Amino acid sequence: MGQPAPARSSRADDAWWRSAVIYQVYVRSFADGDGDGTGDLAGVRSRLPYLAGLGVDALWFNPWYLSPMKDGGYDVADYRAVDPAFGTLAEAEKLIAEAREMGIRTIVDIVPNHVSDQHPWFRAALAGGGERELFHFRPGRGAHGELPPNDWTSEFGGPAWTRLPDGAWYLHLFAPEQPDLNWAHPAVRQEHEDILRFWFERGVAGVRIDSAALLAKDPRLPDFTPGRDPHPYVDRDELHDVYRSWRRVADEYGGVFVGEVWLPDSERFARYLRPDELHSAFNFAFMACPWDAARLRRSIDETLAEHAPVGAPATWVLCNHDVTRTVTRYGRADTGFDFAAKAFGTPTDPVLGTRRARAAALLSLALPGAVYVYQGEELGLPEADIPLKRIEDPMHVRSGGTDPGRDGCRVPLPWTADAPHTGFGTAADREPWLPQPAGWAAHAVDRQQRDPGSVLALYREAIRLRPHFGDAPLTWQDAPDGVLSFRRAEGTACVVNLGAAPVAPPAHTRLLLASGPLDDSGRIPQDTAVWLRD
Numbered sequence: 001m002g003q004p005a006p007a008r009s010s011r012a013d014d015a016w017w018r019s020a021v022i023y024q025v026y027v028r029s030f031a032d033g034d035g036d037g038t039g040d041l042a043g044v045r046s047r048l049p050y051l052a053g054l055g056v057d058a059l060w061f062n063p064w065y066l067s068p069m070k071d072g073g074y075d076v077a078d079y080r081a082v083d084p085a086f087g088t089l090a091e092a093e094k095l096i097a098e099a100r101e102m103g104i105r106t107i108v109d110i111v112p113n114h115v116s117d118q119h120p121w122f123r124a125a126l127a128g129g130g131e132r133e134l135f136h137f138r139p140g141r142g143a144h145g146e147l148p149p150n151d152w153t154s155e156f157g158g159p160a161w162t163r164l165p166d167g168a169w170y171l172h173l174f175a176p177e178q179p180d181l182n183w184a185h186p187a188v189r190q191e192h193e194d195i196l197r198f199w200f201e202r203g204v205a206g207v208r209i210d211s212a213a214l215l216a217k218d219p220r221l222p223d224f225t226p227g228r229d230p231h232p233y234v235d236r237d238e239l240h241d242v243y244r245s246w247r248r249v250a251d252e253y254g255g256v257f258v259g260e261v262w263l264p265d266s267e268r269f270a271r272y273l274r275p276d277e278l279h280s281a282f283n284f285a286f287m288a289c290p291w292d293a294a295r296l297r298r299s300i301d302e303t304l305a306e307h308a309p310v311g312a313p314a315t316w317v318l319c320n321h322d323v324t325r326t327v328t329r330y331g332r333a334d335t336g337f338d339f340a341a342k343a344f345g346t347p348t349d350p351v352l353g354t355r356r357a358r359a360a361a362l363l364s365l366a367l368p369g370a371v372y373v374y375q376g377e378e379l380g381l382p383e384a385d386i387p388l389k390r391i392e393d394p395m396h397v398r399s400g401g402t403d404p405g406r407d408g409c410r411v412p413l414p415w416t417a418d419a420p421h422t423g424f425g426t427a428a429d430r431e432p433w434l435p436q437p438a439g440w441a442a443h444a445v446d447r448q449q450r451d452p453g454s455v456l457a458l459y460r461e462a463i464r465l466r467p468h469f470g471d472a473p474l475t476w477q478d479a480p481d482g483v484l485s486f487r488r489a490e491g492t493a494c495v496v497n498l499g500a501a502p503v504a505p506p507a508h509t510r511l512l513l514a515s516g517p518l519d520d521s522g523r524i525p526q527d528t529a530v531w532l533r534d
Contacts, residue, residue, distance in 0.1 A: 017206065017256045017279060017370060018313040019471065020057035021463050022107065024374045026321050027064050027086055028072070028433060029412045032425030038433050039412065041087035041095050043425055047415075048095075048102055050445065054378060055463035058105040060208050060258075062321060064092065068118050070177040071394055072321075072410070074210060075116035079195045096203040105205035107258070112192055113211045114178040122179050126164065134188055135179050136171035138221065145169075151223045152232075157398040171221070173214060173233065175394045183215045183242065193249050200253035207250070212259035212272070212281070215239055235268055243277040250279075258282065258315065266306035273312035280370060283315045287323065290336040291356050291527075293482045293498040300367065304474065307369075314369035318360055319377055325409045328383035330356035344404050354380050355527045358458055358515035359496055362529035363484065365462045366494035368474055373459070376413055379448060380455035383408040384437045392434075411436055417444035458515060465512055465531065468492050477506060491534035497524045508532035 331353025482499025
């Protein structure tokens, strides 16, 4: 670890996003500044020196807007107000400015597919006003309108329609408290362009777009049989006109977009990244890929290939606020990720998972493009088991209790091992909004800062040394089965051993960094990654 870091890339400042390390802040669980059990903007502001010390280029914040919190803030009641649980608009503006003074940009989250059922538009629609045109209201089927208008199911499970006392049904692809907007209506488009300007004018550098491929619906709202019918609400062509108009707004401010785009078709995926649409999109295929050398290499190759025709940078991420934490997932027999396969009681080996997660961190940070790090990944946090009575995620309820939900990756961070609630900030006599599991103190920031072999130390050093790879493309090197080996900048290589036996590294003059110790012969053990220089 003592190698000097190279100078930052000379790439123009307005293209910072192409190779940035972006840290995801789930505000509710990051740090509690007022002691009420919920993380807030004051807590984030107090920890800005930590984030600057980590070396990240930007922060992506999950929604901090006014919300009833029926889906962790993704049910927005007012985009121009900060929820009182998190702070105030003035405090958000101060956070954006203070972070920028430290060289850290801010990305906010926009949820265009739906709003909260407490949003003024929907409340007016419930009263029978013309605002119903801003949503998808339909009469029911059946002799008395008692059946939903079509057979669509919610992304959270169960029907995608809810009936009102007056007999009308409204569409919600997620929870009933999240009615879908009608993107064919010009007022919906205008409102969201105004929201973008509102936040760009407050200094944000970018916007993450939630469920970016779901906005447009087939106006007929037909029944849908997967594999037989054209999809009536995923990846419809009219979406691209929406994002072209958004891009024109972003260009006024020098802002950037990253889209949450889950699509299996790489050609369709790349259309969102054309030069007049989104700047980047999340790479979920890599995130969900099992810990297998051949499959990871194929995922990397396919990702780079699908981005190349449109000149967009790839993004790499191991985990986020919706996904089982990396340490836990990589310690299981099935190391891939699939929402449909989540279940209670899946056994895991945390030692094995941690070793693999450390290697995966070096792999992802060595790849060309931008890297997103979900809070707590740099601490090696495992997925937490949440007591049933404390689970808040609607995915759990709507699955009939079979899905453990996503709260296990959202547990408040441990900052100080010996402090109440491991220094999250919550008053000693008050529980955090989600319980921290036994043993959480072992992962605390203060302990890891004193340990040169900690996961936190590895992430800090990797981010510091990452510019060694420069802006060069990836070139694969010959390697034994089960080993990933590639070069980037002249003389800089990354080798990851996923095989069963130790392997000798390629010729090099310096070991820049290793995810774990090499063996007595200088070979790379199983589930270990190294960065090398000639």
